[in-house]
Amino acid sequence: MKNTISERIFDFLKNYPPLNLIPNATLLEISQNVEIQYFEKDQIIFSQNDHPHEHFYIINQGSVRLYRFIENEKHVLDICDEGDLFGLRPLIMNENYLMGSSANEETILYGIPISLFHDIILNYPKVSQFLIASFATNTREPFSEKHKGKLFANVAAIQKIEHGFSEIQSANYNKNPITCSPDTTIQTACLIMTKKFINSIIVTENEIPIGIITDKDIRTKIGTGLYTIINKVSDIMTSPVVTFPQNITVAEAQIMILKHKVSHLCITKDGSNKTELVGILTQQDLILTQGNSPSLLTKEIKNAKDAETLKYIRAKASDLTRGYFEQEIPIYFVTKVISEINTAITKKAIRMSISEIGKQPPVSFSWLALGSQGRKEQLLMTDQDNALVFENVNPAEYNSVKNYFLELAEKVTEKLNIVGFDYCPANIMATNPKWCISFDEWKQQFKEWITDPIPEKILLSIIFFDFELIYGDETLYNKMADSVFETIEKNQIFLGFLGKVTLDNPPPLGFFKQFLVEQDGENKDSFDIKSRAIRPLVDAARILSLHYKLRANNTIARYEKLMEIEPQNSELFESCANAFKILLQFRTSQGLANNDNGKFVDINSLNKADRLKLKSCFKPIKNVQEAIKMRFRTSQIPQV
């Protein structure tokens, strides 16, 4: 039967995620059951700790404030507007609201019955993922970290989706299972198992698995004296075996192992125990796939034989990043994992190159990562920025030593380029004779930059002072760091110059009225999130950390250390760290969506919530810049 109202509501709902992911017929049914509500400005929709409503809400007209009282102080957490969802808590769990909501202006809401949505959550994982994400952003900083664990607790459906990434992943299993025939003696079987370092052996007849012997069988049936080692394996084997087809997923494997109380699954051609054995899946394999994908990748890196393999592994790491994002894993953790993988790849490339040269390095050296890699803030593929320092040598040996390291650098950067790290356009790489020098030369170089801070030199110090040891001699690296701190201590005015440069990037606070977009070129009308939002935070952290001689390169780690050193400013530094996390997440998700480095954000593609989110990051930028202006008296520094 025709219904003009529900058709109109349908037309509205279908424009907004995640409702646009729901098939039309289902969405029309939802539209027919909407409750429309009107709220005057400042009228309360629900209060914090209210009992859950039977509906969650989408804003049809107007906007809604979400707030939370903490120790009797009201904090506005978010302002939602047209098309935004809120009041999702009852959908996730039957608990009172954690936040209150009130109309920010005259508002019309569509209430969507939660009862109708339970099936949708189960049937459309993308919808639930969106809801979880939106749920998480509504309770965002600084409260989300605290609540994150709690939010999804005891909701089976949601948890299933939350862990979906590894569960629907196909399980890795050994495709070359070790077998023996039923007539084999137990002793022979044990000898095979010992030789191959395996804890089980499959008994097959014409390649069809008929039984399995595990360490446990040896312990309970031989060790106890029930059988002797000259008995046949068929006497003690566990039969029949639990079988499964080849396309087994992690979740299925888990269920099978739990259900049958076994530690091994036989993978057969058609999944029955009547066809040929093609593999064996152990509980150990599952643990590796599930909790430890990064460590699995690091292991693969160790075993890699060439740069092509490293490239393949780095591509898998990108998938991991994407998966982490879909699961809303905290950004700090993701950067750590990805940095570890990048470091492992670089280390491996160095080892490969040394063995290619066929000669060990003549003196000790350190391979240094610079810039974002040095700060361990790299999530996406970016350019290479690296340098090399080697131990001081006699002038007579200098040339041959330097040539060795230049050759090494040549080979390493070439491999990294194959992996996907483009050559640095500014040639800030260890292959450049200027950046492949001895310790004394570096010391001299730093002194020059610090005592004569002309713009070009400041630019270099910004890149180089975030250096991080990737491979080689740690003492050499520590000596480098010490020489930087000492020289800066004697030349405090340098920090003022550094501060001046930082302040050249004011935060784009005129965001809505005057979005500071690129004026021309390929990225016209885009917002340069890297230069305008991320870099000022990184620069500020660097200056303060050089000032306090902090042995930390990572921006978040720097702000966290600063919070300890200056408890009176801990709020400022915390807000900077939070803003940095949000921006980094933003940049990475943009980069993943557009398959680029995420430097430019197309403002037209942002919804209002995202814009608000971005805007919330600009205030800390402004505050920390003000602090630097005061502290390092940048106004007294001549224009550089």
Added chain:
Amino acid sequence: MIRFFKKKQVPKFWQEHLDKVQNSQKYANFENIRFVAIDTETTGFDYENDRILCIGAVAIKNNKILVSDSFEIYLKQEVFNKETVKIHGIRKNGNEAKLSEEEAIIKFIEYLDDAVIVAHHTAFDVNMINQALKRLKVGPLESKQLDTNYIHKKIAKTDTYKKIFSLDELCEIYNVQMHDRHTALGDALITAYLFLKQTSKYKKSNVLNLFDLINTNYHLIK
């Protein structure tokens, strides 16, 4: 006299209507009252000769518009007026599923239940329905009635006695977006929005009470 005489032959739907309205317990508590915003599209403005083409209605309860409790029905046209087609867009042989006047009116009365009718220029819509009821030898509607025009005049501080406000004017005043104007259910929804906004305003200086609201309609009998 006539009514009393006919009582035994009253059709079931009509008897139920009378019973429901007379026995309803809901009117005392505003939050329990089911309001039904209605609008009709007709072939014209002549009660005697023109006919209803479409009835649209949507329920409001406890300040919520319940889309699941809405009503939209098209009537077979015995009278055709090509002039008004321009306004409502309902053609004589259009695609909408159509019922006879009798079926449509019975369905509507059943839907109405004990609800309080809310409309804009309620007298017109109710009169059109009463005319149709009359042709079924019953009526008029017993339901309590409210009119967004009169509620506005009660609330508004200025030009209260000046004139009659059109639906478009009220939409302007109360900032209600006009979608599907001149479809019965579309106008019913607009009326429902007006009613929500009006009662919300009214509440600020008065206690919300059905009988006080009804008293705003000095032009209406009930």
